[in-house]
Amino acid sequence: MADRQHALERLATRIVAxxxxxxxxxxMDLLEMVLRRRMDAxxxxxxxxxxxRLSDDAAGEAEWRALESAVTIGETFFFRYAEQFHxxxxxxxxxxxxxxxxxxxxxxxxxxxxxxxEPYSLAxxxxxxxxxxxxxxxxxxxxxxxxxxxxxxxxxxxxYGAWSLRDVSASERRQWFRPAASGRHWTLRDVYRxxxxxxxxxxxxxxxxxxxxxxxxLILCRNVLLYFEPKRAxxxxxxxxxxLSPPGWLLLGHSDPIGECGDFLETVTFAGTVAFRAAGxxxxxxxxxxxxxxxxxxxxxxxxPPFRQARERAPEILAHGDAGLARAEAxxxxxxGALAEARAxxxxxxxxxPLDAGLHFLSAVLAEDSVAAEDGFRRTLYLDREHVxxxxxxxxxxxxxxxxxxxxxxxxxxxxxxxxxxxxxxxxDGGGLTxxxxxxxxxxxGAADADDVREDGAPMLARSVS
Numbered sequence: 028m029a030d031r032q033h034a035l036e037r038l039a040t041r042i043v044a045x046x047x048x049x050x051x052x053x054x055m056d057l058l059e060m061v062l063r064r065r066m067d068a069x070x071x072x073x074x075x076x077x078x079x080r081l082s083d084d085a086a087g088e089a090e091w092r093a094l095e096s097a098v099t100i101g102e103t104f105f106f107r108y109a110e111q112f113h114x115x116x117x118x119x120x121x122x123x124x125x126x127x128x129x130x131x132x133x134x135x136x137x138x139x140x141x142x143x144x145e146p147y148s149l150a151x152x153x154x155x156x157x158x159x160x161x162x163x164x165x166x167x168x169x170x171x172x173x174x175x176x177x178x179x180x181x182x183x184x185x186x187y188g189a190w191s192l193r194d195v196s197a198s199e200r201r202q203w204f205r206p207a208a209s210g211r212h213w214t215l216r217d218v219y220r221x222x223x224x225x226x227x228x229x230x231x232x233x234x235x236x237x238x239x240x241x242x243x244x245l246i247l248c249r250n251v252l253l254y255f256e257p258k259r260a261x262x263x264x265x266x267x268x269x270x271l272s273p274p275g276w277l278l279l280g281h282s283d284p285i286g287e288c289g290d291f292l293e294t295v296t297f298a299g300t301v302a303f304r305a306a307g308x309x310x311x312x313x314x315x316x317x318x319x320x321x322x323x324x325x326x327x328x329x330x331x332p333p334f335r336q337a338r339e340r341a342p343e344i345l346a347h348g349d350a351g352l353a354r355a356e357a358x359x360x361x362x363x364g365a366l367a368e369a370r371a372x373x374x375x376x377x378x379x380x381p382l383d384a385g386l387h388f389l390s391a392v393l394a395e396d397s398v399a400a401e402d403g404f405r406r407t408l409y410l411d412r413e414h415v416x417x418x419x420x421x422x423x424x425x426x427x428x429x430x431x432x433x434x435x436x437x438x439x440x441x442x443x444x445x446x447x448x449x450x451x452x453x454x455x456d457g458g459g460l461t462x463x464x465x466x467x468x469x470x471x472x473g474a475a476d477a478d479d480v481r482e483d484g485a486p487m488l489a490r491s492v493s
């Protein structure tokens with residue numbers, strides 16, 4: 028047992044050193060669950076044998092890439108962080124379009140792009156802004172990088188289920204996507220896919236000069252740095268700042284531990300969020316970088332290896348007896364596209380933890396139909412009357428069903444709960460939304476404020492929360 032524990036600690040140390048994911052340094056139970064899957068896949072009987080495989084000259088690098096995919100936390104969805112997309116649409120992208128108009132070229136980098144939802148969201152937004160200005164002859168180069176090969180394969184396929192599109196309305200889904208052959212997923216339209224390209228990239232390579240070189244006019248590195256030690260996170264922020272063009276912008280996650288960066292970045296405050304610019308940035312466009320434009324893959328990518336069946340995985344979850352670990356596992360499965368397994372994971376965990384409000388909420392978000400979703404959100408509220416996002420999600424369902432009065436009652440309750448909390452506090456299960464940001468989205472009668480509508484009367488892309 029001592030040898031096994033020592034081997035696991037050595038594995039954790041090597042994983043942190045290679046990926047920077049300090050998140051796993053004190054989460055051995057979660058890491059052991061991930062490692063057990065990779066050991067099973069490789070036929071390794073013990074952690075020491077798996078350590079040897081990682082060090083093997085022939086197979087080691089390939090296994091490291093598979094392990095990186097397994098340990099990566101890939102929680103994301105389209106238009107995540109409404110406040111930042113509001114700032115992008117209202118200020119940041121219009122500013123860049125104005126400054127870069129002489130060159131008509133814009134370069135954007137999405138760091139830790141996961142399944143592609145973030146760079147594709149930017150493509151949709153930028154396409155809309157350029158079309159509204161009658162300037163569709165721009166060269167748009169959006170780069171998405173990630174440490175997970177599995178995530179990059181999914182990003183290139185651009186096929187998404189309800190989990191990734193949970194903040195996209197039905198009308199927007201019809202406009203931006205087309206039904207996939209499976210009938211249960213949606214494929215992003217080619218006009219947006221052509222604006223984005225994907226590459227493998229380890230953010231740990233940046234301080235030594237590796238990785239994407241830039242210059243980039245906009246860099247997004249959101250919900251990546253929170254898994255790193257503060258000192259390392261600040262080092263990485265500096266490396267990102269070095270890759271900004273003179274008029275460039277940098278967006279980080281609300282919870283990222285960026286520390287003191289005032290000596291090399293200027294902070295720009297927006298409603299509910301902040302953005303950064305290079306200190307003393309000049310007022311001109313960046314020099315264009317020669318290179319190919321984004322294009323679709325020449326051939327279909329191979330399907331990712333199947334996950335083990337949920338019934339095989341359930342004993343792992345139940346054996347730990349930890350509702351929080353089960354929630355994390357279900358979210359990880361959903362983020363990887365294994366929705367059936369994520370639902371099975373929730374079901375297995377709820378059998379052991381029937382009074383866990385968080386599991387009921389996640390089960391409702393993952394539900395395949397509105398009846399099951401409504402039941403799950405109501406169970407969540409029965410167990411936790413102060414679960415704000417359950418109120419908001421239930422209000423959306425009721426609104427879609429034509430039950431307007433009940434929907435407004437739910438939103439009133441959500442607003443009451445939000446006003447009791449600090450404005451800058453994150454909303455539980457809110458995908459990064461702060462209290463102030465969610466209040467703006469559900470304020471008044473639940474519609475957008477007057478300032479959130481463009482002069483032409485079209486609604487902003489700031490999300491309505493679903």
